Amino acid sequence: MILLNPKKYQDRKYPDERSKEIMLKTIAWFENKGMKKMKEDYRSREFTYDFAEFIKKERIFETLFLPKGYGEKDQYYSTYRMFEFSEICGFYGTAYWYMYHVSTLGLDPVFLGDNEEFKHKAVQKLRKNPLCAFGLSEKQHGADIYSSDMKLYPQKDGTYLANGSKYYIGNGNEAGMVSVFGKIADTDEYVFFIVDSKHEKYECIQNVINAQNFVSEFALHDYPITDAEITSRGKKAWDDMLNTINICKFNIGSGAIGIVTHSFYEALNHAAHRNLYGKYVTEFPHVKRLFLDSYCRLAAMKLFGLRATDYMRCASADDKRYLLFNPIMKMKVAIQGEEVHEMLWDIIAARGFEKDIYFEQAVVELRGFPKLEGTRHVNMALIAKLIPSYFFNPKKFDEVPRLNGAENDDYLFAQGPTKGYAKIQFHDFRKTFATKNLPNLEVFKEQIKAYEEFLMASGMELGDQMLKDFDFLLAVGEIFTLVAYGQLIVESAAIEKVDDDLLDQIFDFMVRDFSRYALDIYSKNSATEKQQAICLKMIKKPVKNMERFEKVLKEHVYSLVDTYHMNP
Numbered sequence: 317m318i319l320l321n322p323k324k325y326q327d328r329k330y331p332d333e334r335s336k337e338i339m340l341k342t343i344a345w346f347e348n349k350g351m352k353k354m355k356e357d358y359r360s361r362e363f364t365y366d367f368a369e370f371i372k373k374e375r376i377f378e379t380l381f382l383p384k385g386y387g388e389k390d391q392y393y394s395t396y397r398m399f400e401f402s403e404i405c406g407f408y409g410t411a412y413w414y415m416y417h418v419s420t421l422g423l424d425p426v427f428l429g430d431n432e433e434f435k436h437k438a439v440q441k442l443r444k445n446p447l448c449a450f451g452l453s454e455k456q457h458g459a460d461i462y463s464s465d466m467k468l469y470p471q472k473d474g475t476y477l478a479n480g481s482k483y484y485i486g487n488g489n490e491a492g493m494v495s496v497f498g499k500i501a502d503t504d505e506y507v508f509f510i511v512d513s514k515h516e517k518y519e520c521i522q523n524v525i526n527a528q529n530f531v532s533e534f535a536l537h538d539y540p541i542t543d544a545e546i547t548s549r550g551k552k553a554w555d556d557m558l559n560t561i562n563i564c565k566f567n568i569g570s571g572a573i574g575i576v577t578h579s580f581y582e583a584l585n586h587a588a589h590r591n592l593y594g595k596y597v598t599e600f601p602h603v604k605r606l607f608l609d610s611y612c613r614l615a616a617m618k619l620f621g622l623r624a625t626d627y628m629r630c631a632s633a634d635d636k637r638y639l640l641f642n643p644i645m646k647m648k649v650a651i652q653g654e655e656v657h658e659m660l661w662d663i664i665a666a667r668g669f670e671k672d673i674y675f676e677q678a679v680v681e682l683r684g685f686p687k688l689e690g691t692r693h694v695n696m697a698l699i700a701k702l703i704p705s706y707f708f709n710p711k712k713f714d715e716v717p718r719l720n721g722a723e724n725d726d727y728l729f730a731q732g733p734t735k736g737y738a739k740i741q742f743h744d745f746r747k748t749f750a751t752k753n754l755p756n757l758e759v760f761k762e763q764i765k766a767y768e769e770f771l772m773a774s775g776m777e778l779g780d781q782m783l784k785d786f787d788f789l790l791a792v793g794e795i796f797t798l799v800a801y802g803q804l805i806v807e808s809a810a811i812e813k814v815d816d817d818l819l820d821q822i823f824d825f826m827v828r829d830f831s832r833y834a835l836d837i838y839s840k841n842s843a844t845e846k847q848q849a850i851c852l853k854m855i856k857k858p859v860k861n862m863e864r865f866e867k868v869l870k871e872h873v874y875s876l877v878d879t880y881h882m883n884p
């Protein structure tokens with residue numbers, strides 16, 4: 317069972333009772349709330365106070381967010397557990413997911429920072445009010461995080477007064493701890509400090525968006541700050557900001573998987589019971605293809621996500637592979653989710669607009685996901701730097717097993733300075749792909765060979781081409797991303813014992829995507845004739861096999877009909 321089914325969650329294996337308890341209680345909370353009330357709150361833009369109450373009562377964020385050494389004796393931070401919780405929240409609604417996501421974003425600068433005393437204070441604060449917020453973005457500066465007009469003004473007595481405003485800050489209406497990124501006014505040194513949204517010098521100006529979640533604009537007016545509220549400064553504050561995003565952008569992929577999984581069940585249940593011209597909708601040939609493709613894309617999202625989790629968890633100073641797989645989890649997985657929604661909507665058509673199901677809400681809300689924590693472009697600009705190292709300078713690493721135990725993810729809270737990104741090394745993808753011989757995988761491997769030829773033939777000039785033409789970089793980066801995506805899917809499929817037919821069917825869409833991206837590079841203004849000629853070699857057709865198609869459809873997809881309906 318690859319996809320989340322909340323009704324079968326008790327069958328899963330957990331490293332400990334507490335992990336099981338928080339997942340099952342959360343599912344039960346949503347199912348008891350039921351679809352009708354969930355949709356009413358969504359439509360009335362009711363802030364998720366009820367969820368905040370539940371989280372506080374069950375002390376859930378404390379269990380999920382705190383690293384080892386803080387909170388309970390056996391406390392540990394696990395990306396695997398975060399994945400599960402994020403997926404569950406996404407499954408039921410973005411407002412709940414967002415409350416969780418921005419809380420972890422808001423708290424991580426504290427635990428990445430140098431202020432040990434505040435870390436212990438934060439545990440107590442979290443128990444009183446689990447909502448946190450991450451105050452980075454400003455109205456005028458968007459993705460340009462170097463510019464910050466939020467300032468700490470030094471006072472004669474050694475304290476500071478904070479002045480400035482922030483924009484697009486989730487939970488900024490209620491958070492007990494808002495981590496604010498800014499500069500010290502007289503030195504321009506970066507700084508992270510913590511404020512409380514209920515302080516009299518904190519003004520919550522508005523909810524910038526018209527939605528159930530609160531994405532605030534807030535201002536600080538001479539808000540008093542002492543060293544006790546500063547968590548880091550200078551280069552360390554800058555690193556803590558980027559490292560916080562490194563940890564948390566992962567939630568975007570897992571949240572997206574949850575959202576789309578729920579939509580998938582709804583679409584499947586609807587189509588399987590709708591009879592037109594004497595036939596069920598699920599019997600139409602194009603619907604079969606759309607369902608199979610949707611399922612394969614969704615299964616691939618999940619398989620990739622699980623494996624990327626392992627690389628987050630095994631990270632160390634010598635193993636920074638997560639810095640490639642993490643942006644892919646954020647960017648590619650969320651965008652794949654949008655593709656799945658398009659297909660499902662084509663199937664269920666008018667039903668997808670109706671107010672009594674999750675689907676109409678899910679398609680709208682998912683669209684925001686690729687735009688959070690660095691846009692698609694910013695993430696692609698980042699990972700394209702890894703192309704030379706990934707393809708031409710692999711390194712041997714010990715085999716990484718499925719890491720779903722009770723270990724603390726030590727390194728995530730000790731990532732250190734954010735430098736040397738382009739020098740990160742990877743295990744050889746060729747060796748991973750060599751572990752499996754399936755018809756579509758073989759085609760995919762030929763496409764990779766052609767892409768390698770493209771890289772070799774382009775030589776050092778490719779870097780200049782991409783620097784001059786960002787649009788070209790995006791196209792070249794899509795294929796790089798696809799290769800790394802495929803690598804982790806193959807690894808994950810082996811661990812999860814995914815059958816060969818399903819894996820081969822997944823690589824059917826992977827081959828088609830490869831061809832699509834190759835045509836995209838071919839069509840770019842910057843592509844040279846030599847590059848265009850090699851692009852044509854990458855364009856290939858998947859190996860069709862109707863027997864496999866029908867088998868996967870029956871065993872993996874249509875077998876899910878009526879296996880999940882949310883409580884009314």
Ligand SMILES: Cc1cc2nc3c(=O)[nH]c(=O)nc-3n(C[C@H](O)[C@H](O)[C@H](O)COP(=O)(O)OP(=O)(O)OC[C@H]3O[C@@H](n4cnc5c(N)ncnc54)[C@H](O)[C@@H]3O)c2cc1C
Nearest residue numbers: 418450451452453458459484485486689690691693694697
């Ligand atoms: C619903 C929602 C919730 C949010 N929550 C939070 C939050 O809790 N805390 C917080 O701090 N922020 C939050 N944000 C802000 C979010 O992180 C920003 O939207 C994001 O950083 C991008 O800024 P921008 O949308 O203003 O785009 P802009 O900065 O205006 O970018 C415009 C365009 O330029 C491109 N671009 C910019 N820089 C580069 C580059 N270096 N390379 C290539 N292309 C580039 C972008 O891709 C984009 O297409 C939230 C945003 C939304 C919509």
